[in-house]
Amino acid sequence: LSPYQKNDISIDPSQLPDDAAVSQTSVSVVPTKGAVVRAPFSTSVGKRVLLTLMREDGKPVPFGSVVTVEGSENSTGITGDGGVVYLTGVPGDGKVTVRWGRGQSLHCSAGIQIPEKPGPAGLYVSQAQCR
Structure with missing residues (x-):
């Protein structure tokens, strides 16, 4: 240096x-x-997860929603089309919080379950319903 x-x-x-x-x-x-x-x-150390988040009405969470893994400061992502978000540093099964605005009704949370084995390229694929 x-x-x-x-x-x-x-x-x-x-x-x-x-x-x-x-x-x-x-x-x-x-x-x-x-x-x-x-x-x-x-x-961040943990699993790399491709997570699809759906709301209770069966629709995906809105495009651009901010997804945060609870208990992991560095694991945050933004949803794309169809409620899909890429997260790194996911410690395992747990909970995510999703926000897409400032109002009380513009957020939800979901329990996530990570499969035992990853898919191609070490990527875990999962789905969760946001309540």
């Missing part, structure tokens, strides 16, 4: 285990001469 200058530090996510994910692969640091600097990479 060069002291008193911006240094970019990168990691190669392809070298991480299947159950690990990073939200960014590069950070910048400016160390002083002889200093040891910390390069904070936000990581």
Whole structure:
């Protein structure tokens, strides 16, 4: 590292285990001469899940809904068409909270069950009903 200058530090996510994910692969640091600097990479360890979320009326949760896995700070995703969301760092069976607006009726939660074995590329596929 060069002291008193911006240094970019990168990691190669392809070298991480299947159950690990990073939200960014590069950070910048400016160390002083002889200093040891910390390069904070936000990581999550857990399963990679493709989850389809349906509301009680049988319709998918709205496009653009924010999905958060309870008990996991770094496991958040945004739904696409058909209520599908990609989540990383899912610890296993648990609960997700879904929000698509600021009103009291514009959110729901769902219990999720993760299959025992992953599908292709180590991706777990699951569905849940949001109440």
